[in-house]
């Protein structure tokens with residue numbers, strides 16, 4: 001008998017037909033005798049609708065109340081799934097994150113899991129029940145409901161798999177697995193059979209929303225292998241697992257585009273020690289994650305600093321931080337640019353191959369795509385470009401790096 005954690009994303013429980021079909025899949029597994037812990041997201045689109053509703057009543061909503069609101073999406077879907085299973089004669093019980101023993105810190109909207117006390121889950125498994133847990137939520141220090149960041153049900157699943165020492169953690173979604181690029185952007189993208197935690201972490205952080213980045217960080221830390229697969233068919237998916245030597249043979253595993261960031265430029269800052277520190281301290285204290293940073297060369301004793309942040313945090317910066325930044329950093333103004341995209345190429349093979357950055361810049365230059373910011377690590381290269389060029393750039397890189405279905409030169413099969 002195996003202990004399996006299964007996670008069904010919003011697209012897999014989009015409507016009651018899909019919920020019933022997920023229930024049938026779960027029942028089949030249970031009939032084989034496996035212990036099942038099922039994590040469910042809100043029905044597709046519900047979280048976005050709740051966010052829009054909140055903004056209608058308050059354009060600058062309080063984060064504690066937002067978490068209270070957003071967590072209701074997952075409460076609907078776990079209860080509906082439990083009811084669907086009962087209808088099929090399968091014993092099941094649903095839990096909120098708090099009931100499941102998921103304890104977090106108090107960073108509303110992107111809380112970190114501190115510990116899991118799975119006592120209730122274990123008791124119910126022993127009674128032969130399928131345990132259904134609301135994804136994306138936990139309980140903070142003062143008992144407030146917290147949420148784990150967009151896409152956070154993936155993290156709930158990984159954390160439960162680690163805490164319960166599950167034999168398998170399956171992520172069910174609306175694609176057959178992790179592809180060499182988002183199949184919506186590059187129609188000839190190929191499914192990857194095996195990918196390392198590090199590559200998946202980079203791809204996820206760089207826009208491949210098929211997995212939440214923090215869930216992969218957690219999976220790597222606790223050695224959890226994940227299988228990403230479709231809830232619509234029985235085809236084998238993608239295994240996300242620890243790195244093996246042969247994985248380095250592939251130079252580029254995949255390409256991605258991220259359109260969720262915005263670029264800010266703080267202009268005419270006195271070029272003196274401590275200004276950059278002050279700027280980023282203010283952002284850090286507001287729990288805003290800064291990604292790329294570029295500082296211009298100072299010519300006249302003043303400098304400009306550009307950096308990217310999540311677009312979702314722009315309102316907060318404008319309303320609550322902009323004045324303070326300007327004053328304390330003594331900047332002239334803050335410019336906001338939401339029309340950017342970050343495109344990236346990722347692969348652990350880059351460690352042992354040179355010239356990949358040059359190739360990437362050449363591919364973009366040949367298509368007349370201007371590069372505004374660059375960031376590299378051992379296994380990735382990212383460029384910020386104009387948003388409208390993102391799709392074109394992803395396709396061009398995907399083809400030129402030989403990732404497409406018709407060109408198996410650089411493939412892993």
Ligand code: ADP
Pocket residue numbers: 008009010011012041151172173174175177178179180181182183184207208209210211254
């Ligand atoms: P879920 O509702 O199951 O959590 P998501 O919408 O969060 O699903 O993630 C699945 C989507 O991720 C796919 O429909 C696909 O468009 C997108 N995606 C982006 N990059 C990739 C990639 N490299 N491989 C597979 N899917 C990707």
Ligand code: ASP
Pocket residue numbers: 009010041042047048073135136149150151152153154
């Ligand atoms: N419902 C949440 C979201 O839309 C969490 C998730 O889907 O994983 O981000």
Ligand code: MG
Pocket residue numbers: 009010151209210211212
């Ligand atoms: Mg998701």
